[in-house]
Amino acid sequence: MKHVAIVGSGPAGFYTAEALLKGGGVAIDILDRLPVPYGLIRFGVAPDHQSIKAVARRYEKVALTPGVRFLGNVHLGADVSIEELLHYYDAVVLATGAPLDRxxxxxxxxxxxxxxxxxxxxxxxxxxxxxxxxxxxxxxxxxxxxxxxxxxxxxxxxxxxxxxxxxxxxxxxxxxxxxxxxxxxxxxxxxxxxxxxxxxxxxxxxxxxxxxxxxxxxxxxxxxxxxxxxxxxxxxxxxxxxxxxxxxxxxxxxxxxxxxxxxxxxxxxxxxxxxxxxxxxxxxxxxxxxxxxxxxxxxxxxxxxxxCIGYSSPPIPGIPYDEALGRYPNRTGLIAERLYAVGWARRGPTGTIGTNRPDGFEVAEAIAAAVPAGSTRDGAAGLDRLLASRGCEPVLFADWQKIEAAEIAAARAGFAREKLVRLPDLLEAGRRDQE
The missing domain is CATH 3.50.50.60 (FAD/NAD(P)-binding domain)
Structure with missing residues (x-):
């Protein structure tokens, strides 16, 4: 079993997970600093474009596939470093997008x-x-x-x-x-x-x-x-x-x-x-x-x-960064040994949501070719021990489903949902019945 960590739960991250699953024999953890998944779909696509947001249902199927975990509320740098992820996982994929305004x-x-x-x-x-x-x-x-x-x-x-x-x-x-x-x-x-x-x-x-x-x-x-x-x-x-x-x-x-x-x-x-x-x-x-x-x-x-003149990916300590292009230098997605980039983190802020899909499949193929089938790394078990030692409590996909249900239930008449916008409220909604 190969262990892969994907940092970022937007379209690029989920398309990469989908591609990795097609190859089989892989366990995937998708990390995000926010307690909610889908990245650009939730926070970038205009609220009056609900038909575009519907692609989240495709990502939901990926998240619910055995061997895939969503871990929200995990901060890269504060809760876990890239070096630590590379220690626990056979490959790490940066799908952080380009959230910073130029x-x-x-x-x-x-x-x-x-x-x-x-x-x-x-x-x-x-x-x-x-x-x-x-x-x-x-x-x-x-x-x-x-x-x-x-x-x-x-x-x-x-x-x-x-x-x-x-x-x-x-x-x-x-x-x-x-x-x-x-x-x-x-x-x-x-x-x-x-x-x-x-x-x-x-x-x-x-x-x-x-x-x-x-x-x-x-x-x-x-x-x-x-x-x-x-x-x-x-x-x-x-x-x-x-x-x-x-x-x-x-x-x-x-x-x-x-x-x-x-x-x-x-x-x-x-x-x-x-x-x-x-x-x-x-x-x-x-x-x-x-x-x-x-x-x-x-x-x-x-x-x-x-x-509205463009965006850049956030610099990450220890990772090469191109200041002019606002992304991580890479060769067809490869940044360094066992470290990859997809989506806007790879290409810069260009293309549509669907443009991220071939990115994910190309990197998935590269991982399949570069990483041996038999892994000796701890993967999820090692990450869980580390996060627990640091007091980090990840939001799992089941927790996100509670958040989503709460938002839909709270919708104003005629609206799709009422999003929770404060981190404490999001965390409380995700853990409400666990108290």
Whole structure:
């Protein structure tokens, strides 16, 4: 029996476990610092995208397979080190994702009112780290920096009416704050143009059906329509939607506007003690397709600035780390002997949820080829002894099922669940009938 530890219980971690199980003869422990599994599915996917969150049922089947354990509330570094995991297990797989926001790197990006998308998304999705974020929603103008789907998610959440959240699992504190929001103008900044966006048609199309907000695009930002033919089908559909937004007259019945400001690069954020405006430089594409500043600048009012420009994995003591790329250097997933990376920890924050599946299968095959069938390591038994000696009480999958049942039972009328957002509450719900 081979013993494998996976650090991180998001899509990359579960797809890797699924792949390892297909090879047989393996015992798998999936560790997470939070008491709840699923990572990006719970805390990253927008609360109004319940169909995407349904993939968690696939991961649940993996977690309930004999030989697989989920151990939440286990902190890498505090409760167990990588060196200790390598001592107890035949292979260790880092599936930590990329939970850290990348800074804008411009003057004023540390002012109150400037928020990274991981923090903002975590706030409305009930991540315990961001339950107290309290984004400024009392002023009219918000600016979102980035041209990917996360920027669209943030804009859509800001623009929705309370009624449009029906069926979602948005947490109560965010639902109430957004219901009282005074934000009416949302500007999405992109350094390049419509042909260079990383926005998919489904997410873009949703903006055209909002009850109280209308998307706006300047027709002058588009290249000649004939050039759309060179785009791949998905990108071409996205650009078609943007062109349709540009051709639609303003809807005076909708009080909110989502404006796409292309060829626009933020160069500073200004304000007296907190953000009040973003200084933007107009850009133009060079022959290499990269955006270059033109020297022309203008100011956009903004009391809320959300940066959606990418993420990075957390550095781990003793593990090589690429500061520029924000991930662990690896060769097809291999970091060092018996130590692997999958998902965003391997590739950086790119691709969709499904992109993590081939990653997991490739690393599972590498482990199968590199690790002998007969293991002399302690695996779960050794880890359990270590954690007990340090007073760490893991949350098992059966405990998570109690948490989930409590959340579903507490759901407000018309909502999918009411997430617990405080660690003590999560732990109490998981252990309630054990007291």
């Amino acid at each position: 800074r804008l790197g411009i003057p004023g990006d540390d002012l109150p009112g400037v928020i990274g998308s991981a923090a903002f998304v975590g706030w409305y999705n009930g991540h315990p780290d961001f339950a107290d974020l309290d984004p400024p929603l009392s002023a009219e103008h918000a600016v979102i920096v980035g041209n990917g789907n996360v920027a669209l998610d943030c804009a859509r959440i800001l623009a929705k009416t309370p009624a449009e959240f029906a069926g979602s699992d948005i947490v109560a504190h965010a639902f109430e704050a957004l219901g009282g929001s005074r934000v009416r103008s949302i500007t999405i900044l992109g350094r390049r143009g419509p042909h260079q966006i990383a926005m998919t048609p489904k997410e873009l199309g949703e903006l055209g059906h909002l009850q109280a907000a209308a998307p706006s695009v300047d027709p002058a930002d588009f290249p000649p329509q004939g050039t759309d033919a060179a785009l791949d089908p998905g990108q071409r559909k996205s650009v078609e939607l943007l062109r349709a937004f540009a051709a639609t007259p303003p809807d005076g019945s909708k009080p909110k506007t989502i404006s796409f400001d292309f060829f626009a690069k933020p160069v500073a954020i200004e304000g007296d003690g907190r953000a009040s405006q973003v200084i933007v430089e107009r850009t133009a594409l060079g022959p290499d397709g990269q955006a270059r500043g033109t020297g022309e600048t203008y100011a956009l009012p903004a009391s809320l600035v959300i940066s």
